[in-house]
Amino acid sequence: MSGEFIAFIILALMAITGATLMVTFTKVVHMVIAMTFTFLSIAGLYFVLEAEFIGVVQILLYTGAITIVMLFGIMLTKHDAEDAQQSHRGWKFFIFLLVVAFGALMLSAIFQVDWPNAPVHYSGEDNTKAIGKQLFTNYVIPFELLSVLLLVAMVGAIILSKREKEDEK
Template sequence: MLSNIVEFFSNGSNLVFFVFALLIIGGAIFMISFTKVVHMVVALAFSFLSLAGLYVLLEAEFVAFVQVLIYAGAVSILMIFGIMMTKHRDEDKAPPPRQTHNILLGIGILGLFGILFYAIQTADFPVENVSLAQDNTLEIGTRIFTDHVIPFELMSVLLTVAFIGAIVVAKREED
């Protein structure tokens, strides 16, 4: 089992994948651990950027670009503007520390990690040869506007309705 770990880390792309995975998980943990909302958004943006790096490693450059542009950029800035535009109470009281809860949580996390590690090490994954498209962006555009045009249009209608609903809700709070 130890030889599998050494073999895994001997490949450079596996090592980079492991680093990006740790950065994504770390950003997510920081996001749920912070108490200030702006710090949470920054941690979430850090996770989004790390996920874009993972997409680059998987040779999905277009998806990585969209990840940075839409999620790390637009969504994070939208969340920060939403935080700044709303009123917040100054109640930043931290809950009392629960030692028993934290110890049980740590034991559960280590147990889950151990079970997943054992399952992955003993699993036999089939190797398939998959041919990648030469131009990922062209292939994505072709698939979206030919095979998946109905779901694409339904998502645009759904986003428009959500945007109008957000405007109505914001207008009611103002009155």
């Protein structure tokens, strides 16, 4: 067992734990914290897989920006004081059994796969440079369309927020 494999297993378990906690928590702030935990674990997985650029983007965009935007969205919107209604204990146990069965099924499927033992050949090229070349040569049109789409979404959000303020007055 190599150190990379151990780090991968630990980060994968952390990501699964964070995702499970995010689904099971009832308070929205706790859900966002669990989701941030999951995003950080996934960024660690990218670093282990030698995709440093994607790992940094994961940290900057998802862990930082989107989590903060979600927290602001939660804090700026109206919520009832009561949490979501707790489900029955029998359903929780049934769902737990389903999750354990699904996990066992996935583990058995993973162990039955014949994984190749061929070594990975690293080209030596900086992956950030390779992503930049692809982004600005082959994918420049989708990149620009995405920037226009994000701009339209931002303007729409501003218009909707101004409209809500005018309705409150």
